[in-house]
Amino acid sequence: xxxxxxxxxxxxxxxxxxxxxxxxxxxxxxxxxxxxxxxxxxxxxxxxxxxxxxxxxxxxxxxxxxxxxxxxxxxxxxxxxxxxxxxxxxxxxxxxxxxxxxxxxxxxxxxxxxxxxxxxxxxxxxxxxxxxxxxxxxxxxxxxxxxxxxxxxxxxxxxxxxxxxxxxxxxxxxxxxxxxxxxxxxxxxxxxxxxxxxxxxxxxxxxxxxxxxxxxxxxxxxxxxxxxxxxxxxxxxxxxxxxx
Amino acid sequence: xxxxxxxxxxxxxxxxxxxxxxxxxxxxxxxxxxxxxxxxxxxxxxxxxxxxxxxxxxxxxxxxxxxxxxxxxxxxxxxxxxxxxxxxxxxxxxxxxxxxxxxxxxxxxxxxxxxxxxxxxxxxxxxxxxxxxxxxxxxxxxxxxxxxxxxxxxxxxxxxxxxxxxxxxxxxxxxxxxxxxxxxxxxxxxxxxxxxxxxxxxxxxxxxxxxxxxxxxxxxxxxxxxxxxxxxxxxxxxxxxxxxxxxxx
Numbered sequence: 001x002x003x004x005x006x007x008x009x010x011x012x013x014x015x016x017x018x019x020x021x022x023x024x025x026x027x028x029x030x031x032x033x034x035x036x037x038x039x040x041x042x043x044x045x046x047x048x049x050x051x052x053x054x055x056x057x058x059x060x061x062x063x064x065x066x067x068x069x070x071x072x073x074x075x076x077x078x079x080x081x082x083x084x085x086x087x088x089x090x091x092x093x094x095x096x097x098x099x100x101x102x103x104x105x106x107x108x109x110x111x112x113x114x115x116x117x118x119x120x121x122x123x124x125x126x127x128x129x130x131x132x133x134x135x136x137x138x139x140x141x142x143x144x145x146x147x148x149x150x151x152x153x154x155x156x157x158x159x160x161x162x163x164x165x166x167x168x169x170x171x172x173x174x175x176x177x178x179x180x181x182x183x184x185x186x187x188x189x190x191x192x193x194x195x196x197x198x199x200x201x202x203x204x205x206x207x208x209x210x211x212x213x214x215x216x217x218x219x220x221x222x223x224x225x226x227x228x229x230x231x232x233x234x235x236x237x238x239x240x241x242x243x244x
Numbered sequence: 245x246x247x248x249x250x251x252x253x254x255x256x257x258x259x260x261x262x263x264x265x266x267x268x269x270x271x272x273x274x275x276x277x278x279x280x281x282x283x284x285x286x287x288x289x290x291x292x293x294x295x296x297x298x299x300x301x302x303x304x305x306x307x308x309x310x311x312x313x314x315x316x317x318x319x320x321x322x323x324x325x326x327x328x329x330x331x332x333x334x335x336x337x338x339x340x341x342x343x344x345x346x347x348x349x350x351x352x353x354x355x356x357x358x359x360x361x362x363x364x365x366x367x368x369x370x371x372x373x374x375x376x377x378x379x380x381x382x383x384x385x386x387x388x389x390x391x392x393x394x395x396x397x398x399x400x401x402x403x404x405x406x407x408x409x410x411x412x413x414x415x416x417x418x419x420x421x422x423x424x425x426x427x428x429x430x431x432x433x434x435x436x437x438x439x440x441x442x443x444x445x446x447x448x449x450x451x452x453x454x455x456x457x458x459x460x461x462x463x464x465x466x467x468x469x470x471x472x473x474x475x476x477x478x479x480x481x482x483x484x485x486x487x488x489x490x491x492x493x
Contacts, residue, residue, distance in 0.1 A: 113332040122321030
């Protein structure tokens with residue numbers, strides 16, 4: 001574990017160097033925005049809509065007392081989605097989607113000697129391969145999470161409308177009730193940390209892959225597992241720091 | 245010229261290279277031969293700077309690679325072209341983009357100039373009308389040719405080839421061998437080829453180095469290799485039925 005941590009830190013020193021050529025970095029950055037961000041929008045939208053809908057139904061189901069106003073459905077959906085579901089659950093989903101993609105892409109490049117080819121040419125492969133993915137994810141993931149929050153709130157509203165749990169007026173009133181913009185900042189800070197963890201852990205696992213196709217699959221699985229573990233761990237740490 | 249001076253390399257207790265010294269001459273195709281596990285690949289990785297050596301020096305025209313600063317090593321790496329065993333072409337790039345890649349990274353050439361150079365290199369390896377194909381759409385021989393075109397794109401003084409014929413049929417192997425030999429002579433490169441293909445040795449071995457058990461066991465040329473009295477070399481050279489029959493005749 002200490003060996004892995006040391007190797008990860010040393011890799012980060014190689015990642016955070018000046019890119020060989022800024023024009024190449026810029027085009028790679030844009031490609032990664034598309035690969036890691038825009039291509040994830042579909043799955044994020046579907047999960048978010050259903051997540052918001054389920055939270056709204058569950059909240060409504062748990063309101064037994066007539067003393068509790070139905071605006072609580074909108075309020076609880078908003079709080080749950082902003083504080084936890086969108087930044088954490090969507091990041092876990094992205095750990096699976098983009099984490100496995102990064103680890104298998106870089107792992108395949110390692111076992112097919114493409115990384116050695118970069119090194120022989122005099123290019124820093126860690127910087128060339130990982131930095132554009134890292135910066136792209138850190139840049140685009142907050143936008144994805146904001147969209148996810150929007151989709152989830154729409155999902156909650158749709159289910160309220162279709163099943164007559166609460167009126168649109170009550171739902172909107174609940175969403176607007178006692179809104180603290182700091183919760184959004186908290187969600188975005190978490191998102192940026194999680195994006196960093198996903199891309200660097202996946203990059204690390206891919207970069208040090210040895211062997212063949214079997215090991216690439218193994219690296220991809222480990223990248224997802226370790227990203228998820230660290231997301232959960234840092235979720236606790238960041239929540240304690242930012243909300244206590 | 246590349247000089248290897250008394251280099252040693254070990255992994256844990258296992259000594260892979262033991263006090264190896266050799267000279268690779270400019271304008272000649274220098275072949276390193278030896279059995280699998282003899283240390284050829286480790287030697288090649290040390291030569292191109294993918295592995296540090298434990299002892300000794302590797303001199304590129306008088307410049308000691310492993311004693312240089314990282315920045316100077318980087319400059320020498322730009323003078324190295326390498327053909328990897330599997331080609332190591334970048335999957336996400338087309339044939340033309342693969343050849344252009346080192347030019348984009350290290351030169352300030354315009355798109356037009358880079359394309360011109362790429363086309364020259366691709367034509368030189370006899371590849372036409374393949375510029376927009378991806379590596380997954382190429383045959384084994386074509387992959388090797390593109391890899392050679394990429395390796396010579398920067399006009400390097402040093403060319404390294406790791407098992408250039410692995411996985412190729414005898415005719416394509418011959419074509420690749422001839423290409424390496426021709427390019428070496430034409431561009432006056434110092435070429436080092438790692439191989440265990442005896443056909444390559446006989447075809448293009450201007451200088452041949454036999455590595456056995458991590459040591460330099462024998463050196464000579466393609467004419468001498470068949471008539472040596474070195475027992476280990478003969479065991480390697482005449483290991484196949486075909487070469488044994490040739491010797492008997």
